[in-house]
Amino acid sequence: MAKTQQDFLVAARQEIPEVSVQEVQERGQPGDDFVLLDVRENDEVRAGYIDGAVAIPRGFLEFQVASKVPQTNKEVIVYCAGGARSLLAAQVLRSMGYENVSSMSGGITRWQDAGFPLQRDRQLNAEQLERYSRHFLLSQIGEKGQGKLLDAKVLLIGAGGLGSPAALYLAAAGVGTLGLVDADVVDLSNLQRQVLHSNDRIGMPKTESGKIAINAINPDVNVQAHNMRLTTDNVLDLFAEYDIIVDGCDNFPTRYLVNDAAVLARKPVVHGSIFQFEGQASVFKPHEGPCYRCLFPTPPPPGLVPS
Amino acid sequence: MVQATETVKLIVGQGEPLVGRLLMYDSLAMTFREIRLRRDPNCPLCGDDPTITELVNYEELCGLIPPEPVGAVG
Numbered sequence: 001m002a003k004t005q006q007d008f009l010v011a012a013r014q015e016i017p018e019v020s021v022q023e024v025q026e027r028g029q030p031g032d033d034f035v036l037l038d039v040r041e042n043d044e045v046r047a048g049y050i051d052g053a054v055a056i057p058r059g060f061l062e063f064q065v066a067s068k069v070p071q072t073n074k075e076v077i078v079y080c081a082g083g084a085r086s087l088l089a090a091q092v093l094r095s096m097g098y099e100n101v102s103s104m105s106g107g108i109t110r111w112q113d114a115g116f117p118l119q120r121d122r123q124l125n126a127e128q129l130e131r132y133s134r135h136f137l138l139s140q141i142g143e144k145g146q147g148k149l150l151d152a153k154v155l156l157i158g159a160g161g162l163g164s165p166a167a168l169y170l171a172a173a174g175v176g177t178l179g180l181v182d183a184d185v186v187d188l189s190n191l192q193r194q195v196l197h198s199n200d201r202i203g204m205p206k207t208e209s210g211k212i213a214i215n216a217i218n219p220d221v222n223v224q225a226h227n228m229r230l231t232t233d234n235v236l237d238l239f240a241e242y243d244i245i246v247d248g249c250d251n252f253p254t255r256y257l258v259n260d261a262a263v264l265a266r267k268p269v270v271h272g273s274i275f276q277f278e279g280q281a282s283v284f285k286p287h288e289g290p291c292y293r294c295l296f297p298t299p300p301p302p303g304l305v306p307s
Numbered sequence: 308m309v310q311a312t313e314t315v316k317l318i319v320g321q322g323e324p325l326v327g328r329l330l331m332y333d334s335l336a337m338t339f340r341e342i343r344l345r346r347d348p349n350c351p352l353c354g355d356d357p358t359i360t361e362l363v364n365y366e367e368l369c370g371l372i373p374p375e376p377v378g379a380v381g
Contacts, residue, residue, distance in 0.1 A: 140319065140321040140322065141319055141321070145318075145319035145321070148318050148319050148320075149315065149318055149319065152318045154314055154318075162310065165308055165310075165311065166308075166310045166311045166314070168311075169308060169311035169312075170311050170314060170315070173311070173315055175314070175315075175318070232362040232363075232364070232365070235362070236362070243318070244314055244317055244318065246310050246314055248310065251369075252365075252369045253365035253366050253368065253369045253371065254365070256365050256368060256369070257362065257365045259352070260352055260359060260362055260363070261362060263352050263353045264360075264361070264362070268317055270310045270313045270314050270317070271310075272309065272310045277333065277334045277335045278331070278332065278333050278334070279309075279331075279332040279334070280329055280330065280331050280332070281309045281310060281313070281325060281329075281330045281332075282325045282326075282328060282329045282330065282344065283313050283317070283324045283325040283326045284326075285324075285326045286353060287346075287353060288326055288346075289326035289327040289344065289346055290327060290344045290345060290346040290347060290350070290353075291346075291350065291352055291353045293350050293351060293352045293353070293359075294344065294345070294346055294347040294350045294353065294354075295329070295344060297347075297350065297351055298368070299368060299369040299370070301370060302369065302370040302371060
């Protein structure tokens with residue numbers, strides 16, 4: 001005789017201990033101690049989840065759990081909407097070798113009824129869900145990471161050879177605010193490498209040209225065109241509006257200005273420089289790693305600087 | 308590309324960013340090299356006892372007299 005839903009649940013309840021929402025709440029933030037595993041579908045998680053929970057839809061449980069919960073001796077508390085799917089998921093985990101698995105009785109519905117808080121990621125619209133869908137396949141990014149990208153403010157110093165590809169990729173990835181600082185206009189001789197610009201925008205300020213290119217790729221991005229030279233008078237006010245500085249400048253005064261201002265303002269700098277066929281990159285995170293002056297305390301004499 | 312990737316990693320808080328490392332790329336030889344960098348406790352800016360506590364004149368610092376435009380082009 002075929003088994004019913006009830007048969008499955010009764011069997012699971014005999015095998016899997018259940019914990020109450022109060023007990024889970026009293027345990028505090030999941031982490032080193034225990035894993036809180038949400039096995040609902042993505043759209044259910046989107047509507048709200050318990051802070052610190054790891055999400056794996058039940059259909060992907062067997063495929064993803066090893067990468068998200070590597071230690072099988074770690075305590076895992078599973079939850080779903082009402083407490084049924086989590087019982088069945090917990091059974092699967094146990095058969096996979098997870099030693100200490102329980103199911104949260106009543107699921108997130110009872111959690112909410114008890115007045116406990118829900119965490120909600122930034123809500124993405126239908127177009128964004130499709131645009132960034134490939135990011136969601138990457139567990140390191142996911143919808144949560146996409147929310148961070150959309151909330152991020154990145155300032156690009158220079159909309160030229162280095163700034164161009166950085167701007168295009170960051171725009172495509174959905175960085176919500178991109179600032180462009182450049183005082184130049186687009187020149188025909190720029191176009192062989194500065195892929196942010198185009199033939200029909202020769203003579204236009206690079207910041208304006210960049211804004212057109214970025215918005216053509218991704219209308220989600222708010223582009224701030226700072227058509228000016230970076231100076232000691234404006235740099236700190238400008239940096240204050242951004243989270244991360246991407247340095248693609250082409251001269252030493254600006255490089256030292258950017259470095260000093262970033263350390264004073266405690267903003268990380270994603271450094272890049274190129275000369276002919278060679279390039280260098282690093283990340284200068286103030287006080288966590290070196291800054292540009294740790295490497296080169298003072299600039300080279302002007303005669304040695306290639307132009 | 309490398310800069311964009313590093314920026315995304317910093318934003319989402321994943322992976323190992325190039326903090327304390329300098330990546331060097333030679334496109335003719337098509338080689339990537341990496342050197343470890345350490346924060347210098349004697350750095351005049353971010354060291355333990357910094358002597359630079361405000362912005363200075365950067366044209367002068369770089370020996371560019373008269374000052375040249377500081378437009379960022381790349």
